[in-house]
Amino acid sequence: MAKVRLERITRQFVRSNATRETSNAGIADITFEVPDGAFWVLVGPSGCGKSTILRTIAGLEAATSGDLYIGDRLVNQIPARQRDVAMVFQNYALYPHMTVAENLAFGLQMRRVDAKATQERVETVAQMLAIDHLLDRKPGQLSGGQQQRVALGRAIARQPQVFLLDEPLSNLDAQLRDETRAELKRLHQQVGITTIYVTHDQVEAMTLADQIVVLDQGRIQQIGAPQTIYAQPANRMIATFLGSPPMNILSAVYDGTAFQINGQTVPCSELLRDHLQPIAGRLYDLGVRPEHVHITPDTGHLTVxxxxxxxxxxxxxxxxxxxxxxxxxxxxxxxxxxxxxxxHVGDRLLLGLDFDQLFAFDRETGDTVYPSKQ
Structure with a gap:
């Protein structure tokens, strides 16, 4: 096991070799440290830079600036094959002409582990993943879930310092994805190797991670424990990204005591009022999660x-x-x-909102005004 530390890592992509013009893609000023044995998840929308960070850690792409450490070793100039990391890709990347046993053993053979130790490790990993009955089959004879287990097994067999997983479950159907996600969590508890996992699926992020790194447009938006980020998102982007179904965002006018939403008055808790600027007519984005909205025909405030x-x-x-x-x-x-x-479609109902569960975001910056960080 080894900690992974990124210090102000930046990676720019060149759009044109002729003009050397850089695009808005890439990553900028990425700094965080994953402790030994931790399971961290990088999450964000497509194009936010999460896979770029993973590939930079693996050595498949080079940082434009900044320092990258695996353990206490600076690895900026160290090639991928010498970084002692194992990466599992979205497409599994199994060798189709090899059996499951040969795929599991391949990384060990490349590192010149002796044949007896290789066989023992392959058998151990196969039993751990419940694929020991598939060792003589080739990838084309396996289901998607079985191929995923082989890809994970090949990484585990190497016993690297760090696991890097790039959306490994995205090709599986919903039920199998849920089952494999639970299996991944159990495996990490068993082997305890430092793991960095990339996904755009916020359910995977919330259920797997010790800590979540939320990214958007190549920059870190927030780092924290899943429940902390869910309860105290730093901005509107995070609030709407984490949670299923996503948080509702309603444009509201604050009149000093209550919110006006399309001419309808929604009360404001005293605690929330203390965090808002007492300016009549000030616009806010009001956030409320679907679980905090209820049909309340007698006491509701919002007609829909x-x-x-x-x-x-x-x-x-x-x-x-x-x-x-x-x-x-x-x-x-x-x-x-x-x-x-x-x-029924077309019905008009009166909804009640849990006033103690409302969020308020600055309309211009998107930053969270309420609740404030503890």
Missing amino acids: EISVVEPLGREVAVRANVPATERSPQQAIAFQCHPTQCP
Whole structure:
């Protein structure tokens, strides 16, 4: 095991060899340290730079500036094959002409581990991943989930200092992805190797990570424990990215005591009022998660019109619109309800919001105004 430390890592991509013009892609000023044995997840939308960071750690791409350490060793100038990391790719990258056993053994053979030790390690890893009955098969004879286990097994067999996983579950169907995600967590608890995992799936990030690094446009937005980031997002981007379904964002006018949303008055808790500028007419983006929105015909404050109803068995996912006014376009809001409350498309309902669970974001910068960091 080894810690991984990035200090002000920047990677610029060149768009044109003729003009040497750099694009907005890449990463800038990336700094964090993953402790020995930790499981960290890099998460963010497509193009945010998470795979670039992983490939830079692996040595597959070179940083434009900054320092990268694996353990206490500066590895900027050390080639990928000498960094003692194992990477699992999205496409598995198995050798189709080799059996499962040969794929598992390949990395050990390249490192000239003796045949007896190689066989013992292959058998141990195969049993750990429940693929010991597949050792004589070739990748083309395996299911997607089995191929994924072989790819993980090949990395585990090497016993590297660091695991790097680049969206390894994205090619699996939903049920298999859930099962494999649980298996990954169990495996990490068992082998304890420092792991950095890249995904755009916020469910994977929340369930797997000791710590999450949220990225957007090549820069770190926030680092923290999953539940901390969920409860105290640093900005609107993070708040809407983490959570399924995502947080609702409603444009609201603060009048000093309450919010006006498309002409409708939504009360404001005293704690939230203490964090808002007492300027009449100040615009905020008001955030509320779907689980904090309820159908409350007698005590609600927000009238909406139902647009989509999606029965999900034990609950119903509902999408609705806050009606437009002369000055404000209609605004969308999503929530869940019990099947016994299931509305119909076109119904007008009164919704209640959990006022103690509201978020407020600066309209211009997107920064979180409330709740503030503890």
